[in-house]
Amino acid sequence: MARVRTVRSLGVVGLVLAAAVTAGCSGSSSGPPAASHASSGSGSTSTSTSTAGASAAPAPTESNPPGDIPDNQAYVAFRPAGGGFTVKVPEGWARTGQGGTTVFTDKLNRVEIATASASSAPTVASVGSEVVSRLRGQVPKFDGPKVSQVNRHAGSAVLLKYQGDSAADPVTGKVVRDAFERYAFYRQGHEVDLTLSGPVNADNVDPWRIVTDSFSWK
Template structure:
């Protein structure tokens, strides 16, 4: 009887020793797995797609000269814009932007007050006389609602930049417009700097 008890005690002791020896190996494997998981870098966040804000004229735009038959001026406009002929000029449009050039008789040079009276908007941002390559002009910047969209009927708030040039009894009125917030400083400068009188009216 004592011999059987001794044998059983030795068997239990051996089983306990085997379990104790196996435990550290399991702990080591788990630690290695945790270390590998921590070493993996997080997945990179997706980058947003870049696009021009609505109304921004692309930097790649090519400008071409426009001259109305019988009128003594010329001006550069973006190539490919839709043109609507007017009696003394034209209107050019593309998406949300537009350029309009016209002439009319004038008995005297325009003043800031006379140009202000031409604008039916109470939201005037800038008014003053500026120099351009084609000469001095009265420049007024104001905000107004655009023409309603023919499909949706909705209008957007436009920022309008108007130049009034004068020569020999005639005014040339150059109007540039696009949505508020559009960054068209450089294109509008290109257009306004390109205006010039060609011959006396």
């Protein structure tokens, strides 16, 4: 009888030891899930940062390069006080005048209309020598003069193309490289010099054509 109790006691002890080993194994395996949870938290922070960066809006792109005159620009007729001719100029541009010269400006673009008495019509040769020589002393960094005879609605004109620096902006001090087109019209002792200018590379071919084709004698 005593032997049977001893065997049962040993059996109970064995069960207790087995339970303790099982509990120990179960406790040690709980570590990895905790570590995995920490890693998951780190991943969510990275995702949040990436999303914030993607939401930043890009800088807007300018629709026109500097100096371009809008395609929808309106034009109005200009006639000097003494009459004699009319020419269309861009509507809304600032106007200044001195003597026989009137100037229209807007931002980086300029239209100058100068009148004078002349005993003979300008020619490619006279503009190429006399006018070019004068402009070299007046226009900063004057360069690349090209003289030709062209036709407009009012008739023949002498065209002088050249480049030069603009006057410094009174506020910023910035200087712009300008392209110039000077048209010399002549009739019966009267000369009208129409000079159009704006930044080099500005696409103002059509606006300048509208202005120069609109010139007419009255």
